[in-house]
Amino acid sequence: MSKPTETVQSYWDARSDLFGNYYKKPSSFDRVFRKGVYERQAIAVKACKEIGHATVLDVGSGPGVNSVSLIKNAGASHVFGIDFAQQMIDYAKQTVKEEGVAEKCEFVLGDILTYDFGNRRFDYSCALGVFDYVENAAKLLQIMANRSTHSFMASWPENGLRMALRRYRYTCPLFHYSESDIRALHELAGIAPDKLELIRIGGGWASVAHK
Numbered sequence: 327m328s329k330p331t332e333t334v335q336s337y338w339d340a341r342s343d344l345f346g347n348y349y350k351k352p353s354s355f356d357r358v359f360r361k362g363v364y365e366r367q368a369i370a371v372k373a374c375k376e377i378g379h380a381t382v383l384d385v386g387s388g389p390g391v392n393s394v395s396l397i398k399n400a401g402a403s404h405v406f407g408i409d410f411a412q413q414m415i416d417y418a419k420q421t422v423k424e425e426g427v428a429e430k431c432e433f434v435l436g437d438i439l440t441y442d443f444g445n446r447r448f449d450y451s452c453a454l455g456v457f458d459y460v461e462n463a464a465k466l467l468q469i470m471a472n473r474s475t476h477s478f479m480a481s482w483p484e485n486g487l488r489m490a491l492r493r494y495r496y497t498c499p500l501f502h503y504s505e506s507d508i509r510a511l512h513e514l515a516g517i518a519p520d521k522l523e524l525i526r527i528g529g530g531w532a533s534v535a536h537k
């Protein structure tokens with residue numbers, strides 16, 4: 327029997343608790359096999375902290391746990407989270423309320439690829455676990471480059487056994503990247519090679535691009 331397929335939006339709309347628990351109630355399995363999730367969070371915090379009191383765009387903000395961490399651990403002054411899954415937005419709003427940082431956060435339901443930001447820009451933007459689900463990675467990276475005045479950070483899954491297992495399990499489309507893909511995408515977004523940091527993490531790469 328063939329596997330059911332769904333959109334990325336409906337996939338994540340049904341899994342806000344599951345993903346939130348990777349942070350809130352991590353199992354031993356999560357700590358070992360999803361260590362990239364925690365590594366990329368630490369890199370996002372470090373890059374944001376370097377700016378100091380940054381305004382942040384959290385692309386695909388999911389359960390809002392990273393938004394909280396950017397406020398509490400990186401000293402961000404404000405986080406604007408965008409996600410196209412309503413359940414994730416509701417979960418994120420609840421998370422920031424519970425963590426006492428709701429007044430520094432704003433979450434909107436929307437597709438990052440079509441959302442109208444007007445002139446709004448941020449010191450820093452990050453996309454953690456999002457390029458995995460975006461077919462037009464060049465467009466998303468360009469949006470992040472245009473919206474960020476200081477730097478922007480992202481995680482990138484690589485091909486391999488883990489990706490093969492995810493493709494078997496997941497019912498929505500998934501995309502992967504090589505080191506050269508990531509470098510080429512940044513050049514396309516106007517980032518010179520010497521302004522790009524690429525860091526190995528579990529399951530792929532994290533990038534920090536400096537304007």
Ligand SMILES: C[S@@+](CC[C@H](N)C(=O)[O-])C[C@H]1O[C@@H](n2cnc3c(N)ncnc32)[C@H](O)[C@@H]1O
Pocket residue numbers: 334335338339345385386387388389390391392408409410411414436437438439453454455456459460
């Ligand atoms: C794996 S979760 C990661 C959540 C969060 N960034 C984290 O690391 O905890 C990916 C999230 O990206 C969101 N997402 C994927 N593509 C998106 C798009 N085009 N616009 C807005 N949100 C998107 C999904 O709805 C989902 O909540």
